[in-house]
Amino acid sequence: MRAIIAWILLLPSALLAAETGEKLFQTHCAPCHGPKGEGGRGANLAVRKLPRAPDDAALAAIIATGIPGTQMPATRMTAEESAQLVRFVRSLGKSQSAAVPGDRANGEKLFWSKGNCGQCHTVGARGGHIGPDLTDVGARRGPAYLRTSILQPEADIPENFASYRKLIYMPDNYLRVHAVTQDGKEITGERVDEDTFTIQIRDDQDHLFSFRKDELRELRKDWGKSPMPSYQGVFSAQELQDVIAWLASLQGAL
């Protein structure tokens, strides 16, 4: 009897909490993780197990501090709000979305052969370093985002979410730069690191350069540019689906 009364008394506040959790999710999380947590620029959260958050405390810690080296920012909220948001995120996994359709094995084959994606991208121990590492891309990006990235590589260049991270130590974005040395040598490639006085660049042939900025005549930053070609017309519709299915299955070491 006591239990039933307690349950009745708790019910409205429990419902209210669920509502608040969803509201917080739509404000802070949905822009990247999708309105139902299905993933997008951010990871698919509608899974039974979140690889980086085995328990609620770990999930609350990720919300509070973000994930360094990724686009996941820190979000400040009260302990109560955080608990409500954690409960809501956990509830997303109860209606787990179906696996991405497509022939994964064929997708993997196409990635390394016809697509020649490994020239620039790493998966596990294999591939190049020019583009972003894709070893755990399936844990970080939703399938719709992956499709857009393959067809329109410049639609969303991995970018910086530097706010409320006091320690901006290395850039976490992907930036094409073009440098001209005082003696006229030109280097185009990816910025590896930069500070006020120096810049480190990896060129498209995988050579590493380190300059003091006063050694450069010109330093251009090509915001929004990518060296990756569009794969529109390269893959058939089915092939594209197979590649996406394989990429979505890449969960990394975690």
Next chain:
Amino acid sequence: MKPIRILCACATMLCGHALWAQVPYERILNAASEPGSWLTYSGNYQGYRYSALKQIDRTNVSRLKLAWIYQTNDLNQFETTPLVADGVMYISEPPSHAAALDLRTGRPLWMFRRIVPSDVRACCGQVNRGLAILNNTLYLATLDAHLLALDAKTGHLLWDTVVADYKTGYSITVAPLALDDKIIVGMAGGEYGVRGFLDAYDAKTGKRAWRFWTVPGPGEAGHETWAGDSWKQGSATTWVTGVYDPTLHLIYWGTGNPGPDYDGDVRRGDDLYADSVVALDAATGKLKWHFQFTPHDTHDWDSTQTPILIDANFRGSPRKLVVVANRNGFLYVLDRQSGEFLTGKPFAKETWAKELDDHGRPVLMPDMDPKPEGLVAYPGVHGGTNWFSQSYSPDTHLMYVAMREEGTTFYRATAQYTVGNIYTAGGIHGLPGVEPSGAIEALDPSTAEKKWEFPLHSPPWAGVLSTAGGLVFGGANEGNIFALDATSGKPLWDFQAGAPVQGNPISYQFEGKQYIALTAGRALLVFGME
């Protein structure tokens, strides 16, 4: 005064070093006459953060080398401003420790360890920004809101006074300010619904001499600027060291944001004396005047930046000025006798105010309060500048400011206050795809005009020091410690410290040589000429 200085000089010559500090008030008052020491947080009572030493100058700074490093044992940011007196350096360490270091080697002479309770709340890191010294006593304010007196010779605890109950959200990170017989100490906790104050304690006994509430209570002037009971959680904290005019006997201290940070609806009105500078009688703590920079702030733009007291010509006549570059993006020039607004201009990107009116009040852009769905504003939550030091050089007559350019999306929510818990009523996010930046700027304090700027890769968290060698020293998040030409802004020297620089530089002289000291990561780095 004179006998003391002669005694110090002789003893230093005879003993080599480590006389142990005897720092009477007169030495701090006349800090300009002994540039080899660093006796108070900003180097002098006027807040200059300037060194009259000129051994290291434009022509030789490129040869500056690391002399020694001291490292803490704590992962929190190391933000102390060291004090240097009579051959010994005195530092605080996170969270609330202190140490005396041998200037010849960097080796500790004593270490004081304070256990901080595990349930202390600090919004932004368990940090401490430095000590105060008076006679042979050091003053350390702790994260759990106590003020401690330590024997400068041994680190032995002399007394321990409770400033506030940390369980209600109070904490202290500020370096205290020592006057003739009083220790002035501020507090933090502006994200936890506290009511702000500034305190003075008897330097000998630790007994409180006065308290100035930065949020006026019922019946006091300014109380009407808070709706209902909102004043009780009004914040207006005092977490960065202020300055002192010994002639006017006034203390000038900046105050923090009103609470809750982002939801202004619960505290309709100007919310005095949040985001202000208050001028207080040093003997009594009575308010002489106030100037509010950001009335009814909803963007967490604390005005705790250390103000600078400058005597300069303003529009042709000599004026006693107080000048400060504020977190809200504007540089302000006020008369420090009356608080009258003289001039002000943006020194950082700002999108919230059209201009300042004739009284210095911002003419607001429409609709710039945080919204549930988010609102983008510049400066962002961390401001056009933040807690770290600004500097004034009496040689160049310029002010130097580490400027931040970083926008924020501000979210408003409603929050219920509960004792000791975070009470911000909203949140913040960065702007995707925008790489924030910063600069060291030189500003003319009599016109608020910018003279030069040196761009930084990201928005800084470190202060600046200017020197009679014609240099400005500063630091960057990516680990660069650097020297600029104070006249042109041209970079002359830089050093990679390997961790973000988040402190304020100082300079001192030891055994005839000038040194520069600054923290980065967990290290205090000391530089000198070979």
